[in-house]
Amino acid sequence: MVYNIKTIGNNIDPLGLQAFGEGFVIDAVKEDEADAFVCRAQNFHDYQFGKNLLAIGRAGAGFNNIPVEQCASEGIVVFNAPGGNANAVKEQVLCMMIFGSRNLKPANKWLTSQKGTDREIDLAVEKGKKAFAGSEIRGKTLGIIGLGNIGSRVANDAANLGMKVLGYDPYISVERAWDISHDVKRVTNLDDIFEEADYITIHTPLTEETKEMYGYDNFSKMKKGVILMNFARDEITDKSAVLDYIANGTIQFFATDFGSEQFYHQEHIFVSPHLGGSTQEASLNCTRMAARSIQAYLQTGEIINSVNFPNVRQELKVPYRITLINKNVPNVVAQISVAVSDKNINISNIINRSKGDFAYTLIDLDEQNESKIQALVEHFENSENIVRVRVIKKWSL
Ligand SMILES: NC(=O)c1ccc[n+]([C@@H]2O[C@H](COP(=O)([O-])OP(=O)(O)OC[C@H]3O[C@@H](n4cnc5c(N)ncnc54)[C@H](O)[C@@H]3O)[C@@H](O)[C@H]2O)c1
Numbered sequence: 482m483v484y485n486i487k488t489i490g491n492n493i494d495p496l497g498l499q500a501f502g503e504g505f506v507i508d509a510v511k512e513d514e515a516d517a518f519v520c521r522a523q524n525f526h527d528y529q530f531g532k533n534l535l536a537i538g539r540a541g542a543g544f545n546n547i548p549v550e551q552c553a554s555e556g557i558v559v560f561n562a563p564g565g566n567a568n569a570v571k572e573q574v575l576c577m578m579i580f581g582s583r584n585l586k587p588a589n590k591w592l593t594s595q596k597g598t599d600r601e602i603d604l605a606v607e608k609g610k611k612a613f614a615g616s617e618i619r620g621k622t623l624g625i626i627g628l629g630n631i632g633s634r635v636a637n638d639a640a641n642l643g644m645k646v647l648g649y650d651p652y653i654s655v656e657r658a659w660d661i662s663h664d665v666k667r668v669t670n671l672d673d674i675f676e677e678a679d680y681i682t683i684h685t686p687l688t689e690e691t692k693e694m695y696g697y698d699n700f701s702k703m704k705k706g707v708i709l710m711n712f713a714r715d716e717i718t719d720k721s722a723v724l725d726y727i728a729n730g731t732i733q734f735f736a737t738d739f740g741s742e743q744f745y746h747q748e749h750i751f752v753s754p755h756l757g758g759s760t761q762e763a764s765l766n767c768t769r770m771a772a773r774s775i776q777a778y779l780q781t782g783e784i785i786n787s788v789n790f791p792n793v794r795q796e797l798k799v800p801y802r803i804t805l806i807n808k809n810v811p812n813v814v815a816q817i818s819v820a821v822s823d824k825n826i827n828i829s830n831i832i833n834r835s836k837g838d839f840a841y842t843l844i845d846l847d848e849q850n851e852s853k854i855q856a857l858v859e860h861f862e863n864s865e866n867i868v869r870v871r872v873i874k875k876w877s878l
Pocket residue numbers: 542543544563564566567570626627628629630631632649650651652653654657684685686687690691712713714738755756757758759
């Protein structure tokens with residue numbers, strides 16, 4: 482069995498794609514014939530997915546570019562690469578805190594406007610540099626919103642750099658909570674971040690809840706001279722509020738990874754072209770993680786790091802495994818079991834896990850007879866509540 486993978490866009494790390502290994506062909510077919518896509522932040526809203534498409538591997542963290550619920554309803558499993566680029570973003574955020582504190586952007590602009598001999602410039606520099614004297618991050622308070630893969634790393638490193646760190650995340654996972662240093666103080670009220678922090682960095686996904694969540698209301702609580710960073714998503718901050726609070730001196734410096742004309746040519750704003758997760762290391766990690774998830778799903782039916790289906794892991798030991806994507810409605814598992822026993826097939830193992838409106842069912846069968854398996858597959862294909870049926874043969878690996 483050979484699977485066709487299509488890379489979308491030209492930013493997919495070729496070395497990372499080697500993780501697919503044997504049994505996978507890369508970019509040999511058109512998008513509508515592919516079994517799976519590997520993509521980055523390209524927008525798939527309003528995209529017509531091919532009927533054969535089984536999986537999408539997002540070689541990155543944020544997946545707001547993919548209509549994940551629509552994908553679930555079309556039987557497409559979407560994977561991301563949690564943490565694959567977190568170190569890259571963390572390093573850029575730490576860089577931005579210091580870059581902003583030391584006034585390096587206006588200082589560089591002033592310096593490069595100086596004219597004359599090196600001696601004359603040197604004299605001007607020593608006379609004028611005090612206008613750009615900055616402050617140090619050690620001892621200052623950093624507020625972090627979102628303590629996931631990125632936020633938790635920023636928190637630990639900032640604490641190691643001598644900062645007082647406050648973290649806000651009402652949905653923090655147990656795994657991340659274990660990773661965070663005892664020196665980081667968890668706050669349960671967002672106001673505490675805005676009232677107390679000298680530096681604020683946002684690391685939440687873009688959701689209905691977080692869209693334009695940070696604006697006038699929060700900024701009105703900030704101290705004067707705050708450095709604010711948005712390396713999460715453009716739409717998370719209210720742009721007018723950012724500009725107004727820069728104009729009134731509350732925000733001393735705003736670093737964002739998302740281009741917007743309103744932010745260009747502003748002395749107190751530094752815009753990078755969505756580079757947070759774009760290091761060689763991160764691109765390789767993320768592509769590898771996406772490739773491994775797709776590989777496991779296509780070859781064994783296991784689901785690892787999906788954002789629209791629950792994780793399901795079970796070593797493939799039987800000759801035939803059937804996987805179903807079904808609507809999450811009552812009685813489906815019973816109907817599946819009845820259908821299998823009607824065909825006089827024994828179930829070796831069955832796992833059914835749901836997420837939202839859909840569920841994933843993995844059925845390992847004690848059966849070698851291919852025509853009996855085929856009849857069962859046809860039954861499932863004609864069942865009202867089942868949107869995708871796959872049969873995986875162990876010896877085809
Ligand atoms: N600039 C870049 O290149 C770049 C790179 C990676 C990720 N990102 C963005 O950063 C986001 C975070 O990345 P991550 O890898 O840390 O993801 P993650 O899923 O590991 O962490 C996100 C955290 O945000 C928390 N959260 C969700 N809603 C919240 C809310 N309303 N208030 C506070 N916390 C909330 C979650 O509980 C979770 O702990 C991504 O969704 C993506 O949009 C940007």
